[in-house]
Amino acid sequence: MTEVAEICSELLRIDTTNDGGGDGPGERRAAEYVAGLLDEVGIEPHVFESAPGRTSLVARVPGDDPDGLLVHGHLDVVPADPAEWRVHPFSGEIADGCVHGRGAVDMKGTLSMTLAWARENARRGARPRRDLVLAFLADEEATGAYGAGHAIERHRDLFEGCTEAISESGGFTWHEGDVRIYPVAVGERGTAWMRLTARGVAGHGSKPAVDNPVAEIARAVARLADHRWPVRLTPEVARLIDELSRALGTPIDVDRLEEEIRRVPRAAALFRGVLRDSANPTMLNAGYKVNVIPGTAEAHVDGRFLPGQRDEFLETVDRLLGPKVTREFVSFEEAVSSPAEGLFDDLTAALLAEDPGGRPVPYVMTGGTDAKWFARIGIRGYGFAPLFLPPDLDYFGMFHGVDERVPVEGLEFGVRVLDRLLSGESTDSTM
The missing domain is CATH 3.30.70.360 (Alpha-Beta Plaits)
Structure with missing residues (x-):
């Protein structure tokens, strides 16, 4: 078992259900597990609570450039009824090439990729390209007030120097026929x-x-x-449609979008919810x-x-x-948006280094993330949680759905992409 799969499995076994009622009893146990993984390789974790059990963790990894990049994710998950699942949602079982459980995609799999990369980077004594702030937060599945909200209000110094951030819902494989599209989120409604x-x-x-x-x-x-x-039709969505047209080799007519949604339903899933x-x-x-x-x-x-x-x-x-x-x-x-340039270009380059045949495109998320909280303190956010996915896995259906799971190979791909982005060095390790 590779390290990223093992970490993901262990995180999924910790029930961090957030029912929106202000309780988060599992978040402390998850934060303590993460803190132990970081402390073990010499990365100092800062653990704090906004209320009993509502625990978050932030760690800084010094880099060659003091212009900081925030890598954030949430520890909590939405409820899951075990009676509806083929595999118990808090088992963390690894079967059929996937890690199964509530949060595998949203978003403990991403946290596992971040942790696996950070541990390997620390073990080899390498410095990242720029200062990194790693944040593992409570309460995103409700309002975020107990997590990111509390963090920026009471612990803002931990994010000093951060100008940009990456988090969930972007950089995943989206198949349209033989074309592999990689949406990278540049905005949220x-x-x-x-x-x-x-x-x-x-x-x-x-x-x-x-x-x-x-x-x-x-x-x-x-x-x-x-x-x-x-x-x-916002500028961000107009660009997405244009990029999809180029990737697919067929124009998507913005004046006949309802017909186009029926013609290219897979590709249209990336924009129909943000029209x-x-x-x-x-x-x-x-x-x-x-x-x-x-x-x-x-x-x-x-x-x-x-x-x-x-x-x-x-x-x-x-x-x-x-x-x-x-x-x-x-x-x-408020709705948030970030430019499809600068860091966006670095994100797409990291994806293409691992999948040269892929087609990264900018897109806007229908839902929301903790990026909105960090936008309040001037940090521009991008959705970037790279995963290589097979054509038959319903990625969007995994979010808050039944039988949530993530392929082990997809997680390993994500670690390699993060290594390309954060360290600037290629790796053959599956961490």
Whole structure:
């Protein structure tokens, strides 16, 4: 078993489930495991908590250039029901060439690649090309407030000198026929998680309603769910479509995107979720007895907006909700974007060094990561967690899905790519 697979397996056995309720009992055990791996090779870990058990870790590796690069990832995972899985989600079992478990892709596999590279680099006594700050954070699967948020507010000195960052959701193989595409994230849609509240007149369920908040919230939620958001082709997405056209050798017509999505569905999966804003109702809460009209009703909505679309998005939401429904943010983060040059060129070069036939392209993530927190302190973020994947593995389906797993060969490829990027030296090791 290679070191990266062993580390990944061990991390997956630590249940770091984050149910969004403020608890994270496994994060401390995971942080302590990571701290031990780093300390063993002479890398000093700084471990801290934002609340009991909500533990993060940051370590600095001095490099030849003091211009720092932040490599960050999260220790927590979303819940998993063992009854739905073929392999227990917290077994870390290695079978059929894959490491199985909740977090294999999102994102303990990436943490394992970072750790395997850092340990090997330390053992050979090499200095990275630039100062590196390695961050292993709590709470990304909720709002990030207990992890990255706490880190930048209370431990900002640990990130001194960092101007750029890499993290999850980029650098993976995406197959379109015989073409191997490597999307590298240069942006994320903004996040607007909202609590909606309708207030009315409580009363007996058998009598004509004066002002029923349950009906009002239901109508508002239906209007949001039924709304067809207009296409807003941002510069980042326009470039992605252009690069995909070049990679595939066939033009993708931006004036007929709905037809093109059907024509090249695999490639279109990289941009169809970032053509529009979105507002998906996800939770409802109202009432306490079948024969009582309650005085209030609530709903939660997961809103996402493209770079530059915040004001239009919020104005549209307010219009759809109507005057009887109020909204408040559970979490709000601006959309972020970084230039597809500079570090981006280094990221693509590292990929091409390991897969010369690949086609790296910039793309925008539909969801969000801790990159939004670090953008608040001026650190530009890129999605770069390199993995070589077979055509039959549904990468996007692994995120928060059942039977999450990552190929061992994919992890080994990722370590080699990171070595190309961080040390500037090639390696034949599978670490």
